[in-house]
Amino acid sequence: xxxxxxxxxxxxxxxxxxxxxxxxxxxxxxxxxxxxxxxxxxxxxxxxxxxxxxxxxxxxxxxxxxxxxxxxxxxxxxxxxxxxxxxxxxxxxxxxxxxxxxxxxxxxxxxxxxxxxxxxxxxxxxxxxxxxxxxxxxxxxxxxxxxxxxxxxxxxxxxxxxxxxxxxxxxxxxxxxxxxxxxxxxxxxxxxxxxxxxxxxxxxxxxxxxxxxxxxxxxxxxxxxxxxxxxxxxxx
Ligand SMILES: *Cc1c(COP(=O)(O)O)cnc(C)c1O
Numbered sequence: 001x002x003x004x005x006x007x008x009x010x011x012x013x014x015x016x017x018x019x020x021x022x023x024x025x026x027x028x029x030x031x032x033x034x035x036x037x038x039x040x041x042x043x044x045x046x047x048x049x050x051x052x053x054x055x056x057x058x059x060x061x062x063x064x065x066x067x068x069x070x071x072x073x074x075x076x077x078x079x080x081x082x083x084x085x086x087x088x089x090x091x092x093x094x095x096x097x098x099x100x101x102x103x104x105x106x107x108x109x110x111x112x113x114x115x116x117x118x119x120x121x122x123x124x125x126x127x128x129x130x131x132x133x134x135x136x137x138x139x140x141x142x143x144x145x146x147x148x149x150x151x152x153x154x155x156x157x158x159x160x161x162x163x164x165x166x167x168x169x170x171x172x173x174x175x176x177x178x179x180x181x182x183x184x185x186x187x188x189x190x191x192x193x194x195x196x197x198x199x200x201x202x203x204x205x206x207x208x209x210x211x212x213x214x215x216x217x218x219x220x221x222x223x224x225x226x227x228x229x230x231x232x233x234x235x236x
Contacts, residue, residue: 007047007048008224010051010052010224011051013221013222013224014039014055014057014222015055016221017037017205017221017222018037021035021037024209024210025209028209030209030212035209035213035214035215035216036059036214036216037218038059038060038061038085038087038198038215038216038217039059039060039061040060040061040087040218040222041061042062042064042067043067043226043229044223044226046071046074048223049075050075052222052223058083059082060072060082060085061084061085061086061087061217062084062086062087062088063086063087063088063089064088065097068084068101068102069097069101072084072101083103083104084101084102084103085105085215085217086101086102086104086106087107087198088107089107089109089143090105090109090113090117091113092112092113092116095113095119095120096120100124100126102128103128104128104129105128105129105130105131106130106131106133106215107131107143108133108157108165109132109143110143111156114153114156114157114161114163115161117130117161117163118162118163121163121164129164129165130163130165131165131167131169131196132145132153132157132165132168133168133169133171134169134170134185134188135170136170136185137172137176137181139173144170144171147184147188150168150188150192151188151192154192166194166196167189167194167195167196167198167215168185168194168196169185169199169215170184170198172199172204178200178203178204178207178208179210179211182197182199182207182208182211182213183211185197185199186212195214196214197211197212197215198214198215198216198217199211199213199215199216200213200216201216201217201218201220202218202219202220
């Protein structure tokens with residue numbers, strides 16, 4: 001547990017991450033505007049989020065619907081141009097709530113959720129776009145469609161359900177070389193004509209940008225280390 005008096009210098013962490021994003025983009029011959037930094041503030045309260053907002057950061061990620069509902073409405077009133085991404089698993093009974101809270105849902109991972117999302121979006125005018133999550137490492141405990149099922153799932157979401165699919169998202173296995181997974185995700189997106197690639201976290205966002213990431217999801221490098229969550233707590 002981090003003591004309140006050891007709040008890191010979030011503005012300077014953020015500036016350093018932004019500098020690395022620009023460098024990685026420029027090294028890869030990509031425009032800096034091609035990469036969006038999604039600041040992942042999960043587990044942290046407004047005392048750590050606000051310094052990032054004050055420093056100009058406007059795109060944030062949360063992995064739980066309830067936590068976002070508790071935390072973000074007051075911040076949204078103060079910063080009307082902020083954009084919130086859901087980056088954690090979504091259950092069908094929380095889809096309606098999720099489309100009220102989030103601008104981008106990055107974790108559409110199965111037909112049931114895709115259908116529930118299409119129905120919820122049909123009922124409201126708010127613009128919400130989505131990424132489809134691919135389980136590039138075929139890990140049994142991890143969400144996402146398997147790579148071999150990705151083309152069909154993309155077609156189903158985009159053509160049958162008319163979901164606003166911006167791209168693909170992955171979380172590589174912890175113990176494997178992430179670049180293999182970034183390359184695989186980029187290849188699936190390319191052959192399906194999708195531009196968006198949400199990949200790369202604190203440990204590997206530079207590599208992800210070299211492989212074409214359009215969205216990097218960075219928590220620890222900006223906000224500091226998180227206290228571990230209780231393992232039994234329900235997801236999203
Ligand atoms: C927590 C989380 C991140 C950020 O991870 P860091 O290693 O702290 O940068 C990125 N993506 C997802 C899906 C997460 O749950």
